[in-house]
Amino acid sequence: xxxxxxxxxxxxxxxxxxxxxxxxxxxxxxxxxxxxxxxxxxxxxxxxxxxxxxxxxxxxxxxxxxxxxxxxxxxxxxxxxxxxxxxxxxxxxxxxxxxxxxxxxxxxxxxxxxxxxxxxxxxxxxxxxxxxxxxxxxxxxxxxxxxxxxxxxxxxxxxxxxxxxxxxxxxxxxxxxxxxxxxxxxxxxxxxxxxxxxxxxxxxxxxxxxxxxxxxxxxxxxxxxxxxxxxxxxxxxxxxxxxxxxxxxxxxxxxxxxxxxxxxxxxxxxxxxxxxxxxxxxxxxxxxxxxxxxxxxxxxxxxxxxxxxxxxxxxxxxxxxxxxxxxxxxxxxxxxxxxxxxxxxxxxxxxxxxxxxxxxxxxxxxxxxxxxxxxxxxxxxxxxxxxxxxxxxxxxxxxxxxxxxxxxxxxxxxxxxxxxxxxxxxxxxxxxxxxxxxxxxxxxxxxxxxxxxxxxxxxxxx
Amino acid sequence: xxxxxxxxxxxxxxxxxxxxxxxxxxxxxxxxxxxxxxxxxxxxxxxxxxxxxxxxxxxxxxxxxxxxxxxxxxxxxxxxxxxxxxxxxxxxxxxxxxxxxxxxxxxxxxxxxxxxxxxxxxxxxxxxxxxxxxxxxxxxxxxxxxxxxxxxxxxxxxxxxxxxxxxxxxxxxxxxxxxxxxxxxxxxxxxxxxxxxxxxxxxxxxxxxxxxxxxxxxxx
Numbered sequence: 186x187x188x189x190x191x192x193x194x195x196x197x198x199x200x201x202x203x204x205x206x207x208x209x210x211x212x213x214x215x216x217x218x219x220x221x222x223x224x225x226x227x228x229x230x231x232x233x234x235x236x237x238x239x240x241x242x243x244x245x246x247x248x249x250x251x252x253x254x255x256x257x258x259x260x261x262x263x264x265x266x267x268x269x270x271x272x273x274x275x276x277x278x279x280x281x282x283x284x285x286x287x288x289x290x291x292x293x294x295x296x297x298x299x300x301x302x303x304x305x306x307x308x309x310x311x312x313x314x315x316x317x318x319x320x321x322x323x324x325x326x327x328x329x330x331x332x333x334x335x336x337x338x339x340x341x342x343x344x345x346x347x348x349x350x351x352x353x354x355x356x357x358x359x360x361x362x363x364x365x366x367x368x369x370x371x372x373x374x375x376x377x378x379x380x381x382x383x384x385x386x387x388x389x390x391x392x393x394x395x396x397x398x399x400x401x402x403x404x405x406x407x408x409x410x411x412x413x414x415x416x417x418x419x420x421x422x423x424x425x426x427x428x429x430x431x432x433x434x435x436x437x438x439x440x441x442x443x444x445x446x447x448x449x450x451x452x453x454x455x456x457x458x459x460x461x462x463x464x465x466x467x468x469x470x471x472x473x474x475x476x477x478x479x480x481x482x483x484x485x486x487x488x489x490x491x492x493x494x495x496x497x498x499x500x501x502x503x504x505x506x507x508x509x510x511x512x513x514x515x516x517x518x519x520x521x522x523x524x525x526x527x528x529x530x531x532x533x534x535x536x537x538x539x540x541x542x543x544x545x546x547x548x549x550x551x552x553x554x555x556x557x558x559x560x561x562x563x564x565x566x567x568x569x570x571x572x573x574x575x576x577x578x579x580x581x582x583x584x585x586x587x588x589x590x591x592x593x594x595x596x597x598x599x600x601x602x603x604x605x606x607x608x609x610x611x612x613x614x615x616x617x618x619x620x621x622x623x624x625x626x627x628x629x630x631x632x633x634x635x636x637x638x639x640x641x642x643x644x645x646x647x
Numbered sequence: 648x649x650x651x652x653x654x655x656x657x658x659x660x661x662x663x664x665x666x667x668x669x670x671x672x673x674x675x676x677x678x679x680x681x682x683x684x685x686x687x688x689x690x691x692x693x694x695x696x697x698x699x700x701x702x703x704x705x706x707x708x709x710x711x712x713x714x715x716x717x718x719x720x721x722x723x724x725x726x727x728x729x730x731x732x733x734x735x736x737x738x739x740x741x742x743x744x745x746x747x748x749x750x751x752x753x754x755x756x757x758x759x760x761x762x763x764x765x766x767x768x769x770x771x772x773x774x775x776x777x778x779x780x781x782x783x784x785x786x787x788x789x790x791x792x793x794x795x796x797x798x799x800x801x802x803x804x805x806x807x808x809x810x811x812x813x814x815x816x817x818x819x820x821x822x823x824x825x826x827x828x829x830x831x832x833x834x835x836x837x838x839x840x841x842x843x844x845x846x847x848x849x850x851x852x853x854x855x856x857x858x859x860x861x862x863x864x865x866x867x
Contacts, residue, residue: 440744
């Protein structure tokens with residue numbers, strides 16, 4: 186049950202975390218994009234203004250130097266400028282071009298800009314130069330019959346923008362991861378009450394009817410807690426009422442049964458002097474009274490075990506002796522007894538009466554349904570004591586392997602009892618007695634044919 | 648037989664008379680006491696659930712004056728009733744519903760007078776305790792101690808094997824006639840009662856000692 190719940194719970198947790206993360210991602214990405222665009226625009230504007238002003242200043246200087254007439258040498262003017270590899274200046278006079286560097290000619294300037302400047306307008310244009318972003322500014326200088334251009338390579342700006350971009354990306358990623366973590370935490374916190382409900386419900390299902398939820402300070406949760414706890418109380422009361430009913434009925438039957446049994450025995454004693462029909466009737470009556478007595482005794486034992494009236498009465502027991510005594514007491518036909526040396530030499534803390542009942546009932550069950558037990562084995566299995574009772578009967582079909590431990594369960598042909606003298610309570614008692622030992626009992630198929638009943642209880646040396 | 652249920656009484660009387668026993672019936676504790684004084688029975692069968700004086704009180708009253716074997720009939724086999732009944736002085740118990748065979752087996756076992764164990768010494772002495780198995784007498788500092796038959800048999804069993812640990816199963820088998828699966832609480836309760844009668848300090852016994860996980864032994 187819990188295994189089918191767990192993935193659903195995990196999915197919900199993942200979903201909440203994913204929602205948080207996605208929300209944070211969208212928000213962070215939007216903010217980063219806007220920030221980036223604003224930063225880019227601002228930085229570009231600033232750069233453009235700077236570049237433009239620089240060009241105008243340089244252009245004015247060129248005009249002043251060359252304005253005196255054709256004697257002025259544009260190359261000298263260009264030399265006087267503070268030129269770097271990120272910045273080049275050109276002077277056009279008539280058809281002649283002068284450049285501040287030797288590497289690049291006027292061809293680097295976009296034609297549209299040259300056309301604009303040639304028409305007497307100043308202008309600027311962004312373009313790509315050898316794969317780098319660049320900006321060209323052109324200023325016509327009518328006084329020299331030419332124009333002044335400067336080209337700036339803007340890769341620094343790109344680097345700055347790249348740093349900003351990376352920072353924003355990292356920030357967005359961090360935010361997303363943080364949001365996912367926050368979402369997981371929040372989901373876990375929110376789901377904790379659900380988990381508690383689930384755990385408590387599982388405990389109730391496992392038989393711990395006293396499982397309750399703790400009171401919560403949150404009013405929303407408190408409502409769940411109150412409802413759950415009242416449901417659990419109602420369930421507990423109901424189960425207790427049912428159990429008490431069975432126990433009360435059994436108690437009420439004890440006195441009449443004692444009378445019946447004694448009377449039947451008196452009749453049985455004088456059966457020889459009765460007519461044969463009466464003798465048959467007495468025989469039937471005596472047999473059924475005995476069985477009736479056994480049912481009542483076992484019902485009482487079962488209800489006492491379920492109500493946990495008797496504490497587990499642990500004492501040092503040699504299981505080997507116990508098994509030998511049980512087998513000699515309850516059956517005569519041969520049976521393989523395999524007690525491992527470790528089990529044989531260790532005194533174990535067991536409730537002798539209960540273990541006796543467990544083994545006796547398993548032998549009885551094998552006799553009624555499995556043509557008699559063929560082997561009984563006990564050995565240590567790590568932290569557990571393992572007891573096996575085998576038979577070579579028809580085995581237990583898979584669909585009935587848990588139901589055989591239900592009270593009054595008699596297998597597929599439950600209507601047809603035939604000569605079956607069992608009470609139908611033996612295996613239910615086995616379950617209860619094993620359970621108070623903190624153990625488990627189940628049935629498995631054997632190789633070939635037959636059933637193997639396995640009891641496992643904690644290995645507790647005395 | 649002290650039993651308030653008229654029908655059970657009648658049925659058990661029929662069944663036990665078939666076994667050759669003579670029965671005196673009493674429907675409640677008061678009449679049970681009267682009958683005990685008047686008829687001096689070999690064994691008293693007491694239902695623990697009685698109107699008026701409870702079965703427990705009846706056992707205690709009987710024990711003040713008598714060592715007669717008492718077999719109690721309990722409604723439940725739970726620890727509390729059984730132990731309380733044994734503490735009140737019962738020698739053994741059967742749980743309702745029981746078969747008459749079970750009851751007669753218990754009665755026979757309680758009526759067995761002597762331990763079947765062979766040669767019994769005339770007297771055994773352990774510190775201030777003197778046991779005379781043939782006379783059925785136990786003296787402490789020369790004063791006779793009143794033991795019930797079961798207590799006496801238990802003490803003799805231990806006294807015949809001084810220093811040897813007897814398991815609860817062995818004691819159950821030899822004194823009560825149970826097999827390996829008898830109720831060990833019978834032994835424990837009787838040992839406790841025996842100690843209060845013969846030990847100097849029953850809380851710290853030095854005559855009948857418990858050997859944990861094994862059983863009991865008498866220290867010579």
